[in-house]
Every structure is written in structure tokens, then in C-alpha cells.
Amino acid sequence: MTNIPELKIGVVAVSRDCFPECLSVNRCKAVVNAYKEKYAEKNIYECPICIVESEIHMEQACIDIKKAGCNALVVYLGNFGPEIAETLLAEYFEGPKMFIAAAEESGKHLIQGRGDAYCGMLNASYNLKLRKIKAYIPEYPVGDAKECANMIHEFEPIARAVLGLNKLKIISFGPRPLNFMACNAPIQPLFDLGVEIEENSELDLYEAFQKHKEDQRIPELVKEMEEELGEGNKIPKILPRLAQYELTLKDWIEEHKGHCEFVTVAGKCWPAFQTQFGFVPCYVNSRLTAQGYPVSCEVDIYGALSEFIGMVVSEDAVTLLDINNSVPKDMYDAEIKDKFNYKIQDTFMGFHCGNTASSKLSFCEMKYQMIMARNLPQEVTQGTLEGDIIPGDITFFRLQSTADCRLRAYIAQGEVLPVATRSFGSIGVFAISEMGRFYRHVLIEGNYPHHGAVAFGHYGKNLFEVFKYIGIPVEEIGFNQAKGVRYPTENPFE
Incomplete structure (x- = not known):
């Protein structure tokens, strides 16, 4: 149909500097790939910049996804995440945004492979409230790659509506x-x-x-x-x-x-x-x-x-x-x-x-x-x-x-x-x-x-x-x- 926003979702993986960055990088790639396999590939863009704790990286990521034509944002906590930088990204990005987090993959990898994104999501939501930022958080926002891909798909109609109302x-x-x-x-x-x-x-x-x-x-x-x-x-x-x-x-x-x-x-x-x-x-x-x-x-x-x-x-x-x-x-x-x-x-x-x-x-x-x-x-x-x-x-x-x-x-x-x-x-x-x-x-x-x-x-x-x-x-x-x-x-x- 005509007269409906065309959506392009930018996915940005975030990482806290005291956690392995590779957790966020690899987990985010798995989410994006799972989405592309099941849904429309043209609707999603993976930001190549992984935010650590730096506000500089946050600014670079924001510029990158805007340049790529993204009008909606998914902030993906592959590990605990940097609560300041990740919520500043949501504040500076003008379109609808969503926060989701990675579930742990295996009981065999709970030492160097534990990301604690389950915990990080709590601080992310608290910081969003402090900054008075509107963001969509699913009913249960923690999942594996396929589950997170499904969450992003469920975000699409919400993002379209928000974009449509703004214009x-x-x-x-x-x-x-x-x-x-x-x-x-x-x-x-x-x-x-x-x-x-x-x-x-x-x-x-x-x-x-x-x-x-x-x-x-x-x-x-x-x-x-x-x-x-x-x-x-x-x-x-x-x-x-x-x-x-x-x-x-x-x-x-x-x-x-x-x-x-x-x-x-x-x-x-x-x-x-x-x-x-x-x-x-x-x-x-x-x-x-x-x-x-x-x-x-x-x-x-x-x-x-x-x-x-x-x-x-x-x-x-x-x-x-x-x-x-x-x-x-x-x-x-x-x-x-x-x-x-x-x-x-x-x-x-x-x-x-x-x-x-x-x-x-x-x-x-x-x-x-x-x-x-x-x-x-x-x-x-x-x-x-x-x-x-x-x-x-x-x-x-x-x-x-x-x-x-x-x-x-x-x-x-x-x-x-x-x-x-x-x-x-x-x-x-x-x-x-x-x-x-x-x-x-x-x-x-x-x-x-x-x-x-x-x-x-x-x-x-x-x-x-x-x-x-x-x-x-x-x-x-x-x-x-x-x-x-x-x-x-x-x-x-x-």
C-alpha cells in the first residue's frame, strides 16, 4: 500500500569495557543473520561500530546508521552494556527505538562467555527513565538470536506507526x-x-x-x-x-x-x-x-x-x-x-x-x-x-x-x-x-x-x-x- 512509512532498522551492538567485546559483536551478527533468513533483508542494517563505554563511539554509530538511511533503531545488549552511552544513543537518534538483550547460550560458557545482559537491561531501562526517553522494550526482552530476530520483527509495526504519526x-x-x-x-x-x-x-x-x-x-x-x-x-x-x-x-x-x-x-x-x-x-x-x-x-x-x-x-x-x-x-x-x-x-x-x-x-x-x-x-x-x-x-x-x-x-x-x-x-x-x-x-x-x-x-x-x-x-x-x-x-x- 501507499502512504505507509518504509522501514529500515539500524541494529547497534553495545558492550561494556569490562566484558568481552566479542560477545556483543558475535551475538549481534547472529541476530541480524537470523532476521535476514526469516524476514526482509533490506529492512535491517548492522552498524559496524561496536559501542564500548565511549560517548565518541556512540556518536560515530549514530552518524553511521543515519548515513545508511535507518529511521528506526535497535540497541542490542550483547553483554551488560554501557548504560550511559547506550541511552545517549537512543536520545540522539530521532526515530523510534527498541532495547533488547542477549540470553546466555550454554552452561559450558558461564565464565569468559557470560555476558550478564539480563542484568544490564535493568540499568538500561533505569537510565532511559532518567533521561525521559521513549523506547520499546518487549514483554520479555532477553533471548537467543532467533528470539531477538522475532522481537525486532514485532517492533516493525510499532516503529511504522510512530514514524507515520510524526509525519x-x-x-x-x-x-x-x-x-x-x-x-x-x-x-x-x-x-x-x-x-x-x-x-x-x-x-x-x-x-x-x-x-x-x-x-x-x-x-x-x-x-x-x-x-x-x-x-x-x-x-x-x-x-x-x-x-x-x-x-x-x-x-x-x-x-x-x-x-x-x-x-x-x-x-x-x-x-x-x-x-x-x-x-x-x-x-x-x-x-x-x-x-x-x-x-x-x-x-x-x-x-x-x-x-x-x-x-x-x-x-x-x-x-x-x-x-x-x-x-x-x-x-x-x-x-x-x-x-x-x-x-x-x-x-x-x-x-x-x-x-x-x-x-x-x-x-x-x-x-x-x-x-x-x-x-x-x-x-x-x-x-x-x-x-x-x-x-x-x-x-x-x-x-x-x-x-x-x-x-x-x-x-x-x-x-x-x-x-x-x-x-x-x-x-x-x-x-x-x-x-x-x-x-x-x-x-x-x-x-x-x-x-x-x-x-x-x-x-x-x-x-x-x-x-x-x-x-x-x-x-x-x-x-x-x-x-x-x-x-x-x-x-x-x-
Whole structure:
């Protein structure tokens, strides 16, 4: 996908001068080789300079990995390590960083071959805290070559997310719709994260749209849409206007990216959008999201931010859905109760008008927006991509600012069930273990809006580490507690 950071990880072995330097050198080579054998060779670079206790060596290593094009750092303690030099390296390196340590190889080599990196990691973490340096440390950061290679691979999505946020611009159009305070949140925390925001009027967007009326690229883009929709192309006459709108957004992104490298969009879609543009933008939103440019509905700025994080972590298309409606009891009894290990309170339906990428739908058709058409002529509500979301693992999550500018987040892993929705829009039957309690004691208690980002797969572990890395207190990261584990606000008396 486009619009995702390309990662190159610099691995620097560190050594304390009273320990054999060869331990760090040889162990680091083994880690890098193990990584190259299992993962992408081009993603990793081994610094030829082994830091001892010298800050001079630290400076040389920092220059070397930057010159090699590395934008993420792994500090590898092959032995006890020099706590000052190794943490200064992390301080001077501008990108995301990780600390890992070598396990001892054999009971036969515990005299001259003992490195004590298990001990050194404690001092490294203490010094990182003293210097107020953010660094990722795995759950168990000590391992052999293959284990450390796997740790580096697990660091990749976290590093991509951190890099992406530092060079991200969110482009928004218009304020939230009337009676839609739910997606209104302060923008100060965006700047605290290093994220830029460009806020525009719908009039600016409409003017740009009108200027694309005779764009010569429209016919070619219409053909591309026809191929994607196939038999689902039920409203072919609307495609030229949708193509015109897609070109408008793409050109706006390129012209307004500025100094940032990555972009996401928070778009307006009602109430006046339909009557003025003559369609709804859902299908275009789905296409841009599939191409790597997530577009949130209803000017949901933190929804767009959440989508971007999910896309970068999963390297796949994501979607933004309403946590929308309960599953009817007769439907649960007939199709879920005796087939899946979920209570009815564990289930709900995730829905949006038609913004989910076609690749994430079991089937799709171009339709009109039924809810809007209750008050408007049907022809101005055309442009939704409707279908049931593909069954499989998902992660439901959101990063959000409170009214007083504190960042918080939630994460819940679950699945989309292979159950026909019998409804409209981009929609699926979702199941998350203990969802009923999570709904009450995280979503409601935490005052979250109804929009949630969806990543297609289980990415809770990575997202949790991303949220920790960017500074969200762990007590502010909600998740679905297992049965028997009580939420702080949960009534202890059944």
C-alpha cells in the first residue's frame, strides 16, 4: 500500500569495557543473520561500530546508521552494556527505538562467555527513565538470536506507526454535522503527537470539485470503477461524478501535503453534501482507504487518525464503523447461539453507509443511502458501497482526546461472524468476548463516540504498544476484560 512509512532498522551492538567485546559483536551478527533468513533483508542494517563505554563511539554509530538511511533503531545488549552511552544513543537518534538483550547460550560458557545482559537491561531501562526517553522494550526482552530476530520483527509495526504519526497531516473539510457533537474533540493533542491538521471549509472542497468537472482523467477512472464493481454496478450514471470527486480529493492531497509525508482525510458527507454535490461520497471514501489514504466519515478527525494507525500497523485496508445496533434475539437464537461460543451481549452489528473497501466485503453493490433518502430525493443519496463485511478476525479500536485534551484509547479483539446481516450499508455481525461489559464500562464510562476503527486481523498487541509508546497512560487504554476480572466501575454485586 501507499502512504505507509518504509522501514529500515539500524541494529547497534553495545558492550561494556569490562566484558568481552566479542560477545556483543558475535551475538549481534547472529541476530541480524537470523532476521535476514526469516524476514526482509533490506529492512535491517548492522552498524559496524561496536559501542564500548565511549560517548565518541556512540556518536560515530549514530552518524553511521543515519548515513545508511535507518529511521528506526535497535540497541542490542550483547553483554551488560554501557548504560550511559547506550541511552545517549537512543536520545540522539530521532526515530523510534527498541532495547533488547542477549540470553546466555550454554552452561559450558558461564565464565569468559557470560555476558550478564539480563542484568544490564535493568540499568538500561533505569537510565532511559532518567533521561525521559521513549523506547520499546518487549514483554520479555532477553533471548537467543532467533528470539531477538522475532522481537525486532514485532517492533516493525510499532516503529511504522510512530514514524507515520510524526509525519502525518490530517486534512478535514467542514465542521461536524448538526447534532453530531460525538465526533467533536480538541486538536491540541494532535500537535502533542507531532500530527499536523489542515481544516478547510466545504466551500473550498466544492470549488475544487467544480474545477474538476471537465477533467480528462474521468473516463479512465470510471472504467476502473466499473471493473471493481462488476455486477454490483447498479447505478452506472453516478460514476462520472464519483470519479470527479475522487480526482478532486487526490489532487487536494498532493497539493496540500506540504512538508508532511503521509495524509489522511476527515470528510464531510451530510447534511448539505448530497444536495450540493449530487451524491454521497461513501464509495470514493472506500476506494481511497483501499489505496492507503483512510477517509473518515462525518469529519471524525480522531477516527481518521485511528484508521491511519490501524492501516500502518496492519499494512492493510481498514474501515470506520458505527458500533451500531444489537443483534435481534431471534437472529441470535437461529444463527449464533448453538454455533459460536458467544452470549447475545457479546454480539453487535458494525455499520456505516458504504465506506468499506470492496476487498473487505463478501459482496458489494452500488446503492443509495436509505437513511438520508427518507428526507431527500433518492437520486442525490446515491454512491454507497453496500455489502456484508467478510467473516474473520478483527480488532476494534480508537484513539480519542477528552474534552480537557487527554489522550485515551480502547482496543478489543474479536471477529466478524459468517452470519448474513439482512440489513443495508457496509455492515457485519461482530462478536467480541465480554462485549456487553466492555460496552458499558469502557465505551460508555469512557465517553467514547460511536465510531470505531476496524483492522482486519488481531493487532491488539501491536496497538497497545503503539499507544504506550506515544505516551498514553496504560490505565487510559481500555480493553475487554475477561470474565471474572472486574472493571473499576463495575458493580461487584450481581
